[in-house]
Amino acid sequence: MAEAHQAVGFRPSLTSDGAEVELSAPVLQEIYLSGLRSWKRHLSRFWNDFLTGVFPASPLSWLFLFSAIQLAWFLQLDPSLGLMEKIKELLPDWGGQHHGLRGVLAAALFASCLWGALIFTLHVALRLLLSYHGWLLEPHGAMSSPTKTWLALVRIFSGRHPMLFSYQRSLPRQPVPSVQDTVRKYLESVRPVLSDEDFDWTAVLAQEFLRLQASLLQWYLRLKSWWASNYVSDWWEEFVYLRSRNPLMVNSNYYMMDFLYVTPTPLQAARAGNAVHALLLYRHRLNRQEIPPTLLMGMRPLCSAQYEKIFNTTRIPGVQKDYIRHLHDSQHVAVFHRGRFFRVGTHSRNSLLSPRALEQQFQRILDDPSPACPHEEHLAALTAAPRGTWAQVRTSLKTQAAEALEAVEGAAFFVSLDAEPAGLTREDPAASLDAYAHALLAGRGHDRWFDKSFTLIVFSNGKLGLSVEHSWADCPISGHMWEFTLATECFQLGYSTDGHCKGHPDPTLPQPQRLQWDLPDQIHSSISLALRGAKILSENVDCHVFPFSLFGKSFIRRCHLSSDSFIQIALQLAHFRDPQCLALFRVAVDKHQALLKAAMSGQGVDRHLFALYIVSRFLHLQSPFLTQVHSEQWQLSTSQIPVQQMHLFDVHHYPDYVSSGGGFGPADDHGYGVSYIFMGDDMVTFHISSKKSSTKTDSHRLGQHIEDALLDVASLFQAGQHFKRRFRGSGKENSRHRCGFLSRQTGASKASMTSTDF
Numbered sequence: 001m002a003e004a005h006q007a008v009g010f011r012p013s014l015t016s017d018g019a020e021v022e023l024s025a026p027v028l029q030e031i032y033l034s035g036l037r038s039w040k041r042h043l044s045r046f047w048n049d050f051l052t053g054v055f056p057a058s059p060l061s062w063l064f065l066f067s068a069i070q071l072a073w074f075l076q077l078d079p080s081l082g083l084m085e086k087i088k089e090l091l092p093d094w095g096g097q098h099h100g101l102r103g104v105l106a107a108a109l110f111a112s113c114l115w116g117a118l119i120f121t122l123h124v125a126l127r128l129l130l131s132y133h134g135w136l137l138e139p140h141g142a143m144s145s146p147t148k149t150w151l152a153l154v155r156i157f158s159g160r161h162p163m164l165f166s167y168q169r170s171l172p173r174q175p176v177p178s179v180q181d182t183v184r185k186y187l188e189s190v191r192p193v194l195s196d197e198d199f200d201w202t203a204v205l206a207q208e209f210l211r212l213q214a215s216l217l218q219w220y221l222r223l224k225s226w227w228a229s230n231y232v233s234d235w236w237e238e239f240v241y242l243r244s245r246n247p248l249m250v251n252s253n254y255y256m257m258d259f260l261y262v263t264p265t266p267l268q269a270a271r272a273g274n275a276v277h278a279l280l281l282y283r284h285r286l287n288r289q290e291i292p293p294t295l296l297m298g299m300r301p302l303c304s305a306q307y308e309k310i311f312n313t314t315r316i317p318g319v320q321k322d323y324i325r326h327l328h329d330s331q332h333v334a335v336f337h338r339g340r341f342f343r344v345g346t347h348s349r350n351s352l353l354s355p356r357a358l359e360q361q362f363q364r365i366l367d368d369p370s371p372a373c374p375h376e377e378h379l380a381a382l383t384a385a386p387r388g389t390w391a392q393v394r395t396s397l398k399t400q401a402a403e404a405l406e407a408v409e410g411a412a413f414f415v416s417l418d419a420e421p422a423g424l425t426r427e428d429p430a431a432s433l434d435a436y437a438h439a440l441l442a443g444r445g446h447d448r449w450f451d452k453s454f455t456l457i458v459f460s461n462g463k464l465g466l467s468v469e470h471s472w473a474d475c476p477i478s479g480h481m482w483e484f485t486l487a488t489e490c491f492q493l494g495y496s497t498d499g500h501c502k503g504h505p506d507p508t509l510p511q512p513q514r515l516q517w518d519l520p521d522q523i524h525s526s527i528s529l530a531l532r533g534a535k536i537l538s539e540n541v542d543c544h545v546f547p548f549s550l551f552g553k554s555f556i557r558r559c560h561l562s563s564d565s566f567i568q569i570a571l572q573l574a575h576f577r578d579p580q581c582l583a584l585f586r587v588a589v590d591k592h593q594a595l596l597k598a599a600m601s602g603q604g605v606d607r608h609l610f611a612l613y614i615v616s617r618f619l620h621l622q623s624p625f626l627t628q629v630h631s632e633q634w635q636l637s638t639s640q641i642p643v644q645q646m647h648l649f650d651v652h653h654y655p656d657y658v659s660s661g662g663g664f665g666p667a668d669d670h671g672y673g674v675s676y677i678f679m680g681d682d683m684v685t686f687h688i689s690s691k692k693s694s695t696k697t698d699s700h701r702l703g704q705h706i707e708d709a710l711l712d713v714a715s716l717f718q719a720g721q722h723f724k725r726r727f728r729g730s731g732k733e734n735s736r737h738r739c740g741f742l743s744r745q746t747g748a749s750k751a752s753m754t755s756t757d758f
Contacts, residue, residue, distance in 0.1 A: 027220050027618035035227040066111040073107060084110050126157045126170040130300060136597040151299060158301075163289035167301040174230040175603070176221050179214045182608045185595070186629065189605065202628065209625035217615045221608075230303075232607045235614050241471035242322040248315070248450040248469060249384040250537050254664035254675075255440035256466040256482045256641075260424060260547065260685065261656040263462045264490050265499040268417060269366055271462040273359030273501045274489035276333060276415065279456065280352055282484050283311045283412065294476070294644065306473035310481055313453035314409040315469055317391035324472055327410060334411035334515075336447055337365050338419055339377025341515040343407045348509070355493050356503035361512050362458075366417060368514075375524050376517050378531045381446035385530035393526045397519070404515040414452040416443070421461035430546070434699075437543040437663055437687060440465040445534025454478060466662070475662070480644050483659065487648035490657060541665060544688040544699035547679065548707060551714060554681035559717045564640055565589040567676055567684065570713050571638055574705035635671035639664070643678065663687025670694045672702055684710075 072079050087106040135147040143151075159166075183206050191199055225231040241252065265271050285291050286307060294302045312327040335342040344361050346353055353361075382390050382397075398405055408414070422439050425432040440457060448455045448467050455467040464486075468478045496502055519527075556563045569589055595604075613626045641661035649657060661677030666689050673689040686706055690697035 027615055030618060031220065031224040031227055035224075062111065062115045065115050066108060069107050069111050070104075073103070080110050122157055123170045126154070126167075127172050129154050129157060130170065131172040133597075135299065154299065162293055162301075164286070164291045164293055164304050164307060165289055167293055168304065171229075171301065171303055173225055174232065176218070176225045176231055177603045177608050179218045179608070179612070180210065181603070182605050183210060183214075185605045186609065189595075190632075202625075205625035205628060209623055213616065213621055213623050214612070216619070217612045217621070220615045220619075221611055232611045235611060236607065237471060238321070239614060240610075242315075242324070243320070245387045247384050247386055247533070247537060249442055249445065249448075249534060250541055250665035252470045253441070253450055254468050254470060254475065254662055255437065256468065256478065256662035257436065257440065257545075257660040258423065258464040259486065259490075259657050260660035260679070261658070263423065265495045266462045267359075267499045268458055268460050268462055269359045269363035270355075270495060270499055270501050271464060271489075272362045272415065272417065272456075272458040273355045273357075274493045274495070275456060275458065275464055275485060276346070276358050277352065277355040277501075278485045278488040278493060279311075279413065279481070280346055281488060282481050284352070286310065291480075294480075306477045309472040310453060310477065311412050312410075313472055315451045315453075315471055316409070317387045317394055317451070319388050319391045322387055322391075322471070325409065330410055330412040332407070332411055333413055333415050334408040334449065334452075335362070335365055335415045335417060335512065336380065336449070337368075337417040339372030340365075340368070340370065341376070341379075341404065341408065341517070343411075343513040343515055344415075345510075346412065348506075353509075354503045354506075355489075355501035357506045357509060359501045360505040361509065362415075362417065365512055370514070373517065373519075375519050375527050378446040378527050379517060379519070380449050381527060381531040381534045382523075383448070383450040384445050384534040384537070385526075386533075389526065389530070393523050393530075396523055400520045401517045404517050407513075407515055408449055409451070411452070414449040414455040416447050416455055416457045418443075418447065418457060418459045420459060421463065422459040422465070423461065423463040433545040434543050436463070436465075437545045437689075438538075438541060440467055441543060441663065441665060441689070442534075442538035442541055443467070445538050446531055475639065476642050476644065479641055479662075483643070483645045483648060486657075486659065487645070491648070491650065491654075540691050540693050542690045542692045542697070542699040543663070544703045545660075545663070545685065546703050546707075547660070547683055547685045548710060549683045550711070552680060552682040552684050553678045555714065561589050562593050563678060565593050566713070567640070568638065570709045571636065571674060571706065573713065574702060574709035633668050633671070635668055637664075637667040637671065637673050639675045641675055641677040658683075660685050661687060663689055665689050666691060666697075670696045672697060672699070674702075674706075 069079055069084075073084075078084065084103075084106045087109050088102050091102050091105060129150060132150055135143070135150065138144060138147060187199075187203060187206060190202065194202065221231050228234070244252070246252070263271075264274075282291075291307070293304050296302055309324065309326050312330040314325050315322050316325050331347045332343050332345045335344050342365050344358075344365075346358070348357075382393055385393075394405075418439070420439075422436045423432065424436070439459075443457070448457070450467070450469060453469055453472050457465040457467060459465075466478065466482060468475075494502060553563045556566045559566075566589065609626065609629050613623075613630055616623050616626055641659075643659065658679045659677065660679065661675060663675045664673045664687075666673040669691055671690070673687075675687045677685050679685050686703065688699040688703055688706075690699045690702070
């Protein structure tokens with residue numbers, strides 16, 4: 001809901017003639033365009049759609065069916081019940097000389113029609129099966145007979161070895177929730193944080209909305225849901241992200257961290273070589289759809305559409321609205337080092353460069369002594385400027401430096417070779433982690449190309465990180481790619497004993513191409529202003545990261561609670577510090593689980609209210625209730641970083657190779673952004689951000705409250721009462737980082753202490 005506040009300023013610039021046309025034409029046009037975009041996406045990947053569209057069948061199944069029909073025909077049996085004879089009559093006679101060929105063609109046409117009908121039946125059956133959400137409402141660990149039957153049928157109709165997009169045609173449409181249920185859930189959610197007077201006023205506005213406007217707005221949403229595959233996703237992308245005029249840095253982008261305790265090699269170029277190679281291997285698997293689709297709780301496939309834009313993608317600024325530019329392929333990466341830009345090819349004779357060859361290219365950049373040209377060093381600060389400003393400057397830049405700009409925007413992704421080290425240090429673990437997070441989220445304001453789908457950041461000591469642009473996909477997508485990258489570059493590619501990538505350099509490779517920027521004089525002042533704004537924004541961010549290692553997922557399981565709900569309620573306790581007892585805590589956890597499952601089944605509140613609001617703006621309807629909903633300030637924005645590929649990591653032999661997750665900026669000037677990741681069974685790492693300019697927030701203070709809240713909640717359970725005694729007995733001042741960092745260094749070989757949940 002917090003992100004949707006950016007849509008409050010939306011003003012439809014659509015005009016029409018006549019009162020009746022003015023009421024409906026803009027929204028009908030937008031619904032039509034939404035469906036058109038949806039169908040264009042399907043047509044753009046025709047061949048892959050064909051392979052995945054026939055799933056769970058395959059082209060070989062057509063051959064088998066055709067052969068069976070031919071065999072039956074040879075045995076003088078007619079499985080078509082006369083249809084093939086009618087097809088033969090419709091085919092050209094060709095002078096009666098190719099009677100046998102007409103029979104074969106008739107059999108092929110009949111087999112194709114029968115094959116298509118069977119596949120269509122399978123898709124319809126699977127779509128109906130996947131529309132069932134009763135399994136979400138059942139208690140954890142229990143499964144009713146209807147759900148067992150449903151699961152067996154899903155497995156039968158799902159086939160074997162699905163490709164990434166195999167389920168796309170079988171996924172049910174996003175359901176439009178009942179508007180009465182949505183309003184009721186919204187009022188329930190805001191009741192604890194509003195005064196009696198404010199809540200009564202909100203309830204009055206809600207009833208007025210249900211009486212006057214809700215049915216009309218809901219009708220348009222239902223119309224869109226039947227025409228487009230998702231009634232909200234394209235509007236969410238456009239009005240929440242692409243129409244936002246705020247800088248991307250801090251406000252929209254988020255970051256992903258490297259391993260917390262281990263750096264596989266201290267050589268910057270080597271780490272970059274392996275990481276870039278691993279990322280391109282992931283892209284290769286993505287193009288071949290060899291990545292298995294995500295299954296919710298191992299049962300229900302999720303939409304894979306967001307995977308399409310991981311690579312070769314740039315968000316292009318516009319004066320009123322940005323757009324996402326995605327290329328089919330790109331065989332180079334753009335590299336930034338000490339204020340200079342380079343183009344580094346990733347392929348040689350249609351094959352991917354080896355990690356050692358890529359390391360050689362990155363080392364050449366590091367060894368290049370040439371200085372940055374005037375204003376080139378701070379050029380990328382423009383991507384951290386307000387979007388309208390950057391759009392105007394980019395027009396001049398595209399005219400004067402088209403080739404260099406295309407090399408950056410057309411790259412597979414952006415690579416920043418930072419001149420400073422980063423990561424956890426023994427000398428000052430608290431400050432070093434905070435600085436690491438800040439460097440990934442904001443950098444220096446001019447050393448990231450924030451428009452790219454993601455920037456790979458390689459620090460001088462070999463530490464890695466990602467800065468991700470948000471509009472093209474959500475965190476689970478980039479997180480999936482990042483898990484594969486870390487596991488592949490460490491465990492599959494590996495490093496030699498001297499820290500270099502394995503293999504041998506290639507002396508025949510040409511030098512990396514230095515990009516030349518012919519910067520017109522009129523944009524020099526724009527670069528200076530953008531840099532000044534980026535520095536102000538960067539310096540205003542208060543980042544705090546800490547690993548909480550007194551307990552983790554295993555303890556929460558022993559309490560028979562959802563791990564995510566446990567953390568969410570603890571975060572609420574940390575934020576408000578209300579006293580809670582065990583009974584109330586269980587009620588809160590159960591309520592959070594119910595709301596989570598409702599959202600997973602398409603019955604959430606925020607997207608529905610957001611879509612209703614957008615329709616009201618198209619129709620020029622004033623709804624005080626919807627206006628109030630989207631003007632509220634949400635001071636605590638939280639997110640869990642999911643761990644999706646446990647099989648990629650050998651936690652028994654390499655217990656310290658655990659991901660430390662990532663974070664994002666606060667959604668409100670006086671609020672917090674909090675993300676967390678379960679690092680195995682016995683640790684949770686939190687990433688907290690706020691703005692230093694606010695007198696109401698302090699990231700370190702909230703971190704201490706989170707730690708206290710976790711211990712308070714754990715002490716409600718008999719099995720967790722010793723955690724608080726242990727914590728207080730060790731002293732509060734250093735316990736967090738003594739438990740989280742020093743014990744890892746001295747006890748790294750103990751798998752029980754450092755098990756991970758990959």
